Amino acid sequence: MIQAPRGTFDILPDSAAQRKVVEEQVEKVLGAAGYRRIETPTFEATDLFARGVGEATDIVQKEMYTFDDGGGRSLTLRPEGTAPVCRAYVEHGMHKLAQPVKLWYLSTFFRAEAPQRGRYRQFWQVGAEAIGSAAPETDAELIVLLADLLQALQVKETRLRLSSLGTPETRAEYREELKRFLRKHEDELSEEVRSRIDLNPLRAFDADDARTRSVMSDAPILLDRLNEDDAEHFAQVRALLDDAGIRYELDPTLVRGLDYYTRTVWEFTSDALGAQSGVGGGGRYDGLMEILDGPPTPGVGWAAGIERMLLAASDLAAPADLVDLFVALAKPDGNRTAFELAREARRAGLQAQLELAGRSLKGQLKHADRIHARWVAIVGENGVVTLKDMESGDQHDAPVQNVIPTILRGGAKS
Numbered sequence: 466m467i468q469a470p471r472g473t474f475d476i477l478p479d480s481a482a483q484r485k486v487v488e489e490q491v492e493k494v495l496g497a498a499g500y501r502r503i504e505t506p507t508f509e510a511t512d513l514f515a516r517g518v519g520e521a522t523d524i525v526q527k528e529m530y531t532f533d534d535g536g537g538r539s540l541t542l543r544p545e546g547t548a549p550v551c552r553a554y555v556e557h558g559m560h561k562l563a564q565p566v567k568l569w570y571l572s573t574f575f576r577a578e579a580p581q582r583g584r585y586r587q588f589w590q591v592g593a594e595a596i597g598s599a600a601p602e603t604d605a606e607l608i609v610l611l612a613d614l615l616q617a618l619q620v621k622e623t624r625l626r627l628s629s630l631g632t633p634e635t636r637a638e639y640r641e642e643l644k645r646f647l648r649k650h651e652d653e654l655s656e657e658v659r660s661r662i663d664l665n666p667l668r669a670f671d672a673d674d675a676r677t678r679s680v681m682s683d684a685p686i687l688l689d690r691l692n693e694d695d696a697e698h699f700a701q702v703r704a705l706l707d708d709a710g711i712r713y714e715l716d717p718t719l720v721r722g723l724d725y726y727t728r729t730v731w732e733f734t735s736d737a738l739g740a741q742s743g744v745g746g747g748g749r750y751d752g753l754m755e756i757l758d759g760p761p762t763p764g765v766g767w768a769a770g771i772e773r774m775l776l777a778a779s780d781l782a783a784p785a786d787l788v789d790l791f792v793a794l795a796k797p798d799g800n801r802t803a804f805e806l807a808r809e810a811r812r813a814g815l816q817a818q819l820e821l822a823g824r825s826l827k828g829q830l831k832h833a834d835r836i837h838a839r840w841v842a843i844v845g846e847n848g849v850v851t852l853k854d855m856e857s858g859d860q861h862d863a864p865v866q867n868v869i870p871t872i873l874r875g876g877a878k879s
């Protein structure tokens with residue numbers, strides 16, 4: 466038996482209906498702020514991610530589905546959406562449009578990870594990007610929009626962590642300072658942290674070991690090293706969030722998985738999720754456009770995982786499908802009048818279904834009841850139809866041409 470590949474899943478109709486609700490909320494929340502949809506290809510030149518996400522990141526090192534297209538080109542299934550959107554911005558000369566260009570997407574992404582609850586190899590993300598503005602209002606607006614979306618979807622027990630990474634130069638200097646600090650305390654650190662001082666000194670902040678933690682409580686913090694402009698920018702973002710009543714925890718150890726972040730970074734988690742607690746996050750990426758050979762252009766954006774949002778949401782009810790008319794057959798054999806009636810009803814804007822399974826008349830009525838059909842038209846011979854109102858139980862005979870007008874007058878569900 467062939468099964469769906471490991472780490473992938475089917476979206477069955479009930480789930481598709483629920484996801485439609487998510488998409489409608491995305492459209493509503495982001496549309497209200499002037500963000501418009503963009504969709505980019507499922508695969509891109511590998512180089513886009515190598516440069517745009519960063520060679521040193523987990524994504525590029527371990528998680529990409531990369532293949533040769535047969536013509537000597539290396540392609541990669543997109544692991545994230547920011548680099549492709551920036552590629553499209555440059556390719557279509559969007560710097561000539563009014564700035565910032567505000568975009569959102571909702572589509573599939575691919576990462577070769579160990580599958581677990583909330584972690585898949587093909588998954589869905591919604592993302593928003595504002596390209597062409599360095600204003601702190603843009604950062605705050607995007608954070609507020611993600612908070613609003615999570616609230617609209619009733620994602621439970623969310624928490625926002627916030628920080629600023631400053632510039633790459635500040636970060637590089639800070640990294641050296643942190644390494645010096647760690648080396649000075651080398652004999653108090655856990656073996657694991659000690660062995661990674663050069664590779665990833667920031668990991669030391671996540672250590673569980675008690676002695677390491679006590680050392681780290683005095684460690685230098687990047688937030689204290691921001692230059693004046695970056696510190697001022699961050700202060701403004703925070704003031705706007707405070708005014709908006711958005712609560713957050715300052716987390717100076719917040720590192721996002723992408724190399725290109727500058728200044729503001731944030732992440733929403735949900736305590737309703739287990740180990741995979743990240744719901745969505747983002748940051749500012751003022752240097753990215755140049756890395757992609759575009760004109761220097763500031764940008765900021767976020768992405769959130771659809772599956773994790775659904776896992777952490779209180780039951781997100783999708784409205785039931787509305788069936789206006791079920792066309793039943795008095796006799797099981799092919800009935801052209803019935804077929805035509807169903808088709809005409811759909812043309813008139815009704816949701817109409819035709820008996821397709823050869824059920825007995827009794828079975829058809831049971832089925833119509835199960836799908837909550839508002840009306841049933843039992844098509845007999847000579848075009849005579851028995852029209853049954855499933856709400857009142859009343860029924861009467863009518864010529865076939867009267868059926869649709871009667872339904873339209875008498876109360877279709879939709």
Ligand code: ATP
Pocket residue numbers: 545576578583584585586587588589590721722741742743744745746747768769770771772773774
């Ligand atoms: P994590 O720390 O869980 O690996 P991440 O930092 O790699 O997350 P991002 O690159 O920031 O995640 O992606 C944004 C969001 O996309 C995440 O917060 C999460 O909700 C979702 N996401 C990321 N990777 C996966 C995955 N493999 N399966 C399902 N959802 C994912």
Ligand code: MG
Pocket residue numbers: 722
């Ligand atoms: Mg990850």
